[in-house]
Amino acid sequence: MPDAITIRDASKYFGTHAAVDGLSLDVPTGSIYGFLGRNGAGKTTTLRMITGILQPDAGSVSVLGDCKPADVRARTGYLPEENGLYKDMRVLDMVSYFGQLRGLGRREANARARTRLTAAGLEANLNAKCNTLSKGMGQKAQVIGTLLHDPELVVLDEPFSGLDPVNAEVVLSLMKQFRREGRTVIFSTHVVEHAEQICDSVVIIDRGRRKRAGTIAEVKAGANRTVSLDYEGDAGEWRELPGVESADDSGRHAELRLRPDADTQALLGALVERVRLRRFDTGEASLKQVFLEAVGADHEAA
Amino acid sequence: MKLHDVLLVARRDYVAYVGRRRFWISLLITPAIFLAFMLVPGLISQFHGARHYAVVDHSGWLQQAVEQRIEGEDFAKLLALAAQGKASSTKLPAAWAALAPQAAKLDTAARAALGQMLAGNGPAPTEPAAHAIWQQRDALQHGYAGLTPDAAARIDRGLAVARFQRVDTPPASLQDATARGTLDGYFTFPKDPLAADAAYAYASRNLTDTDLRDWFAGEVSAVVQARRAAKAGLSSEQARLLGQAVTFQGQLVTEHGHKAVTAAEKVAQWLPVGYVYLLFISIMQIAQLLMMATIEEKSNRIAEMLLAAIEPSDIMAGKTLGVAGVGVTLVGSWLLIILGLLATVGAAFSMGGVAAQILAGISAWNIAWFLVYFVLGFLLYAAVMGAVGASVNNIREAQPYMTPVMLILVLPLILMVPAAQDPTAWWARVLSYVPPLTPFMMMSRSAAPPPMVDYIATTALLAVTVAIALYAAGRVFRRGLLNAGAPPKLREMLAWARNS
Numbered sequence: 001m002p003d004a005i006t007i008r009d010a011s012k013y014f015g016t017h018a019a020v021d022g023l024s025l026d027v028p029t030g031s032i033y034g035f036l037g038r039n040g041a042g043k044t045t046t047l048r049m050i051t052g053i054l055q056p057d058a059g060s061v062s063v064l065g066d067c068k069p070a071d072v073r074a075r076t077g078y079l080p081e082e083n084g085l086y087k088d089m090r091v092l093d094m095v096s097y098f099g100q101l102r103g104l105g106r107r108e109a110n111a112r113a114r115t116r117l118t119a120a121g122l123e124a125n126l127n128a129k130c131n132t133l134s135k136g137m138g139q140k141a142q143v144i145g146t147l148l149h150d151p152e153l154v155v156l157d158e159p160f161s162g163l164d165p166v167n168a169e170v171v172l173s174l175m176k177q178f179r180r181e182g183r184t185v186i187f188s189t190h191v192v193e194h195a196e197q198i199c200d201s202v203v204i205i206d207r208g209r210r211k212r213a214g215t216i217a218e219v220k221a222g223a224n225r226t227v228s229l230d231y232e233g234d235a236g237e238w239r240e241l242p243g244v245e246s247a248d249d250s251g252r253h254a255e256l257r258l259r260p261d262a263d264t265q266a267l268l269g270a271l272v273e274r275v276r277l278r279r280f281d282t283g284e285a286s287l288k289q290v291f292l293e294a295v296g297a298d299h300e301a302a
Numbered sequence: 303m304k305l306h307d308v309l310l311v312a313r314r315d316y317v318a319y320v321g322r323r324r325f326w327i328s329l330l331i332t333p334a335i336f337l338a339f340m341l342v343p344g345l346i347s348q349f350h351g352a353r354h355y356a357v358v359d360h361s362g363w364l365q366q367a368v369e370q371r372i373e374g375e376d377f378a379k380l381l382a383l384a385a386q387g388k389a390s391s392t393k394l395p396a397a398w399a400a401l402a403p404q405a406a407k408l409d410t411a412a413r414a415a416l417g418q419m420l421a422g423n424g425p426a427p428t429e430p431a432a433h434a435i436w437q438q439r440d441a442l443q444h445g446y447a448g449l450t451p452d453a454a455a456r457i458d459r460g461l462a463v464a465r466f467q468r469v470d471t472p473p474a475s476l477q478d479a480t481a482r483g484t485l486d487g488y489f490t491f492p493k494d495p496l497a498a499d500a501a502y503a504y505a506s507r508n509l510t511d512t513d514l515r516d517w518f519a520g521e522v523s524a525v526v527q528a529r530r531a532a533k534a535g536l537s538s539e540q541a542r543l544l545g546q547a548v549t550f551q552g553q554l555v556t557e558h559g560h561k562a563v564t565a566a567e568k569v570a571q572w573l574p575v576g577y578v579y580l581l582f583i584s585i586m587q588i589a590q591l592l593m594m595a596t597i598e599e600k601s602n603r604i605a606e607m608l609l610a611a612i613e614p615s616d617i618m619a620g621k622t623l624g625v626a627g628v629g630v631t632l633v634g635s636w637l638l639i640i641l642g643l644l645a646t647v648g649a650a651f652s653m654g655g656v657a658a659q660i661l662a663g664i665s666a667w668n669i670a671w672f673l674v675y676f677v678l679g680f681l682l683y684a685a686v687m688g689a690v691g692a693s694v695n696n697i698r699e700a701q702p703y704m705t706p707v708m709l710i711l712v713l714p715l716i717l718m719v720p721a722a723q724d725p726t727a728w729w730a731r732v733l734s735y736v737p738p739l740t741p742f743m744m745m746s747r748s749a750a751p752p753p754m755v756d757y758i759a760t761t762a763l764l765a766v767t768v769a770i771a772l773y774a775a776g777r778v779f780r781r782g783l784l785n786a787g788a789p790p791k792l793r794e795m796l797a798w799a800r801n802s
Contacts (some may be wrong), residue, residue, distance in 0.1 A: 017795075051610040053784070070613070078610035082786070084603030088318055100310055101611035144606070155610075 002065055004029040004153055004184035005050060010059035011208075012045050019045040027186055027201070032179050034173035034195035034202040035188035036291055042208035043188035044081065047157050051078040052184070062155055069213035074103035079142060081158040081188075085130035091141055092117065092126040098145030109148060116144045136167055143174065145184045148193065154178055156187035160194055172198055196287035204294045211294040216287060223285035223293065227256040227267065233275035240273075248289065255291055305621060307612040311620025312627065315595055319628040329632055352451035352464060355513045356471040356479070356488040360655040364491045368518075369523045370421045372462045375521075376446065378417030379461055381405045383433070384412070393457045395445030397438060407431040466514060480507055484516055491522075496530050571722075573664065577672055577745040578718040580633065581679060585741075586711055588629030589683040593700060595625055596691030596779075605692075605783040614780035618692075618772075629680075668748050674761060675741030681768045682738065683707070685775035689795065692782030699789045714742030722748035734760050737767035754756045774799035 005027035012020040020042045025032045035043045048054040049061045052069030071229045076176050086094050092113050099109035117126055120140050125133060133141060147154065156175075160168045175198055180187045189195055196216060203213040212219045224245060230253050237249035238254070243262025248255040258264070264282050271277055285293075319325050359365035380398050385405035408431055416432045418424055420439050427433050435442075446463070452690040454464035471488070479485040487506030489603045494500060502522070504515050531541030598606045599621075608617050690703040699717065708763055721730045725747035734752070740760045744752065781798040782790070790798065 012326070048784075053606065053609045073611060078607070080603075080606040080610070082603045082606055086314075086318065086604060088322060091312075097310075097314055098607065098611070101608065281750060300720075 001029045003027055004031075004041050004064060005033075005186070006060075006062050006066075007046070007050075007150055008060045010049060010056040010061055012042075012049060012054060013057050020049070020056070023205070023208065023210050024052050024059075025210060025213050026185060030179065030182050031184060031200040032175055032198055033184070033186040034199035035186065036190070036192055036195055036202055036203060036287075037188070037205040038190060038295055040215045041205045041295075042155055043205055045208075046205065047078070047155055047186070047188055051076060051155055053078075072153075074149060075113075075151055076153040076155060077102070077149065077152065078155045079146045079157065079159065085133070085138055085141065087129065087131035089130055091122065091130055091133065092151050093143055094130055095145040095148060099148030102149040102151070104149050111146070111179045112148050117141065120144060120288070139163075139167065143171075152183055153184055155230050156185070158189060159187050160189060160191055168194070192288040192291045194285075202287070204291055206295040212290065220284055220290055221286065223290045224260065225258045225262070226283055226285045226289060227258060227264065228279070228281045228283065228286075229254055229256070229277060230279040231271070231275040231277050235271070235275050241270050248292070255286060255289060257285065257293070304612070304616055306412060307616040308620040308623060311608075311612070311617055312624035315621055315624030316627045319591070319595070319625070319632065325628070325632075325795040329635050332636050333643060336640050339642055345417035350355060352455075352467045354467050354469050354484065355514055355518070356469055356476055356485055358473055358476070358488060358490045359493050360493040362600040364495045364522070364525065367529075367728035368521050369468070370423050371418070371525050372466075372521055373446070374418035374421035374423055375414075376417070376461050376463055377420045377442070378414045379458060380446070381408065381417060382410070383458060393453070395448060397441040397445040401435055401438075401442075404434050424702045440573075441715050450648060456461055459718045462517070466517065474504060476505070480505060483507065485500060485509070491646075495522075495526055521663045525572055527728040571749050572723075573668070574722040574746050574748045575718050576721075577668065577748065578714055580637075581672070581741055582711060582715055583678060584629055584633040584676065585683050586677050587632065588680055589623055589687040591628060592625040592684050593687040593691035594697070595621055596688055596783075597694060597696060597700065600692070600695060609780070609783060614783065616785075618779045619774055622688060626680060626684070665750070668745075670739070671748065671757065675745060675764075678761070678764050678768050682764070682771055683711075685768070689775040689778040689782065692779040693785060693795060693798075694782075694789045695786065710738050714739055714746065718742065718746045722749055725752065731756065735763060737764045740764045 005025075007025050007273045010020055010023045011018060023042070023046060035046065037043045045054065049056050050063060050069060052073060061069060063069050064075055069076070086097075089097070092110070095117060096106070096109040099112060100106055104112070105188040114126065117123065122137060122140060125137060130138065130141070140296040148217055156171075159171050159175075163171065172194065175185050175187070179200075199216060201213070201215050202219055204211040204219070232252065235241075235249070235254070238244050238256060239247065241256075243258045243264070243266065244256050245259045248257075256267075258267070268277075269279060270281070336512055357365045357368075368792075380394065383395060383410065384398050384401040387402050387406070405413070408771070412429065412432060415424075416427055416435060419427055419432075419436060420442060423472065449457075449461075451467055454461045458464065469485060470478075471485065472712075476485070476488050480488060486508075487504055490503040490505070492500040492502060495502075502519075505516075506515070511792075527545060528538060528541055530539070531544065536544070546605050599608070684791075686707060690700055694700045694703070694761050717730070717733070721727070721733075721743060724730065730747055731752070732742060733739050734747065734756060740763070744757070744760055778795050778798045782795075
């Protein structure tokens, strides 16, 4: 099966600034694919090239079988991070309108909008103005509008931004449902835990360049071993501990990245002298640690 | 460009605007303002009761002569009303209402003369119908004397007795009565009213209200002029001729010769000003709507979802078309309502004929060019406003861009009257070739149609400019819609137009 998206040496400049710089990647069909990067890393620009909003200045972007993004708009769905509603429009009309923009006939779009809004629990709001919807209901309506034409490729830019844990869980389960239906889902996020939880593959982008790409296992391969621990007390300077290269400390929980020659027994002994340990797990690096290592952030501060 | 997408966006924008309450308010408020302009002065004068005045007559004769003249004029009006036999004639005093058959036989001049005779100015008429009326003068004078200002106003607000009431006031009380407002003012006649240096005076609390003074001065002047003429040995006819000003009868010269100007043609001479004003209002209104709609799209955070679904050029074309539909609905409704008002409500204020004259003065040729210039002018300004709307995040940020556009748009408004008066002037012709001004200048000059070469060349130049502007605006639109930061400088916008 051909890849859903193929990007080759794509670059996009705004003035002299390279937002995307020679990026190449392949997104397998039917997978959930995460774009990870800091703010301004080039994620949104890449997604905009994939959806045909922007054209690459160099290189190529092809989607759904070697097609130009602009030629397959009826087969893709895009929910940008900055998404909103036509405040004065009826909910049913707005959702139907988005379907019609993607090529559905008016009657078909109306019928689908009615069915899906009803299924999503918005039956009572079909004829209400969009500005009467709560934030959660509004987001549901947006997602339904984005997907009304049953796209093969679903592109979501920062879909978890501003969501509470309950709604974030709803979006995660929606993505899994899309994958079960055979669709390809790509999304960008800087919340790495979400990506690790759901993605089949990820790409880590920094300053417009690809740092790591592949399945979660492939991206983690070669990364340093880690120790995950829960503790109480003051651990002091983590890097003074034997074998510790860096640490991601949240006060009562810490992820320690170890040097290749680290002795975990010696580390455990040193820790017991400093803090009261509740949990001490050795294992592979988390995706977050791989991400932080890839983008070269200050791990202690991160 | 996909027509389906363009129409989809156009339809949504049209329905969204027309469905709003503020659209209907805007639709009705302009004709309402127009109606107010038309009716309010009349209404105010209706609410203003009769003005009261007094006269101090040092001459001993002028006051009586003036009152006779005023009475005579009112008599002539009452004769005219009786002759018309209109509804108002049923409110006439019985003696006057009964005159209908005889009064109808008299023309305006005869009624004016008879009016003065009935008031005691001049000998009895010889013409049978006039004489028959004159014989009833006691009953007629009695009926007139019984009219209160309110009753007179119900008959005709033009009657002097409805508007002005002389009040007998002792000279010692004049100042006090005027200061208290019992009197609107008082007139003082000199001892010798016919002297060259005769000093007439008017005293009032409010010298800006000139209705009373102007009316009374006219009446006194007429009497004094007649007396001066008589004193110089002139007949009243000679005196009338002396006072008559010269008027030139306008003749319209065309390729087929020249002919007297009809009322419709007189209106047509000034229609260009109407065309330009309409063009200005509609283009400004619609282009601003487009800008607002685009800013709204950005502030609603819909823009990127649209960009992912259809081409930016289709979005811009659809929005332009949709908003143009809104504007055409708005301006078309205004025109229909205003012409309808002129023809119906305006008729009550003797303005019904204006609508007919305006309609008669409109030519198919000018309407065709009006439409051409409306479409091209709108597209040009829509391109600019659409690009601005896409580049900014709110109305406040749009203001600096709007100022130069407004300056350009206001220029034709300043020039429309001089251009309509002198359509062949070199400067009017030169400015017609400046594309942003072309629609306005060409319509300003339409009374004396500009040469065909001007129509073709200016339109071609404008069309090319519109094409370039739409192309550049489409690129700015695409780039601008994604711009969430500070609004771009003009140089940046030009760079977007080149590189997006």
